[in-house]
Amino acid sequence: MQRILVQEEDFDVAAENAWLATPDVGGIASFIGTVRADRDGAHRVTALRLEHYPGMTEKALAAIAAEAEARWELTGCTIIHRVGRLLPGDNIVFVAAASAHRAAALQATAFLIDWLKTGAPFWKAEELANGETAWVEARASDDAATAAWKG
């Protein structure tokens, strides 16, 4: 059972956990990514713009969720990714996995966010305090995190 959403609106974590909380669930692990506000001066991020590839995005996320369900015994998993213009402190992404056993839920959650980082067509641009807009560059550490799962 999987729930995949790409949306402009924020998500309701309590409602998402409730959706995953079926009777056979022993644990729900989740990860929320947020817009950091940790730089000062000219490069302070005033907003994040999230662009994606409608149609392909949903398919890519469903494939990532299916891969998690194949690797671990999950009762359900959820991926929600926001798009559009987000402000510092806003939620960007929610991934969660529920299972009878905690290790499966925890590992699947780490897997979901690692694969999402390199396997789904989203692009971030940062609006900076100096008025410029800069596309975020992909990080080698994200590729390494995905590669580690391919072991």
Added chain:
Amino acid sequence: MQRILVQEEDFDVAAENAWLATPDVGGIASFIGTVRADRDGAHRVTALRLEHYPGMTEKALAAIAAEAEARWELTGCTIIHRVGRLLPGDNIVFVAAASAHRAAALQATAFLIDWLKTGAPFWKAEELANGETAWVEARASDDAATAAWKG
């Protein structure tokens, strides 16, 4: 920054995430343990009773949180454990870790729940459909999970 609670009441996950969402946070990982309702017949669990060692519990949880903060660069972490009588589907425990970077938050969350399982003085008794009450036995797999962190 850590938040440790032992309480009978349920917790509010949205409020807990908000407490962890300081400006330098890039990700919040969490794990919620719930009362499973996956057995049928005489051994169906009708309720779980959670007993603890007041005074020691809080100290043990604070020590586990401090260990997580020493191992990873966290902006905050939370452990909330319920006690008393809980019903199938109820939340038992909430652990969460926030960090600028996702790997730290995810690993610290797994660490918190693994260590809590073997390092904090809680005991579960199951009330069964046949009227008996049975103390839950510790699992070797939990000891192994803790030992893995001691590496």
Added chain:
Amino acid sequence: MKILYFAWLREKVGAAEEERDLPEALRTVADLVDWLKLQSPRHEAAFENARLVRCAVDQEFGTPDTSIAGAREIAFFPPVTGG
């Protein structure tokens, strides 16, 4: 053939989408890139550093070697940065 551009590739090309009649000789994504670079200075600039460009053929991630035979849409974009 529908060709899509995202992020800074969209900005450099100056279009999110275009419809192109492709020469039959084009077999792979790499062939298509070489041909697109000849279509305008903006296309040439967008694909100047091919190492930075990723692609999808019919909404599946591809590589320069991926065949474009029978494809309905091909997208070009920088490495993804979601999450």
Added chain:
Amino acid sequence: MKILYFAWLREKVGAAEEERDLPEALRTVADLVDWLKLQSPRHEAAFENARLVRCAVDQEFGTPDTSIAGAREIAFFPPVTGG
């Protein structure tokens, strides 16, 4: 000395807490267990299978070898099962 019992140890002993004057000869948790087993049939039954009993000395986890010198409270319980 305050002695606490939790979970099935509390049920077997029949008390959550007791105050005991200990002989000075008792040095370690193991000494205390041996002495407690002599205090009543219920204590003997509770500690019958010592392998299943864990302890804390002044609210820190201990082992049979842990010293009880100067301790204010000692607790006995089964392996923990929280989370």
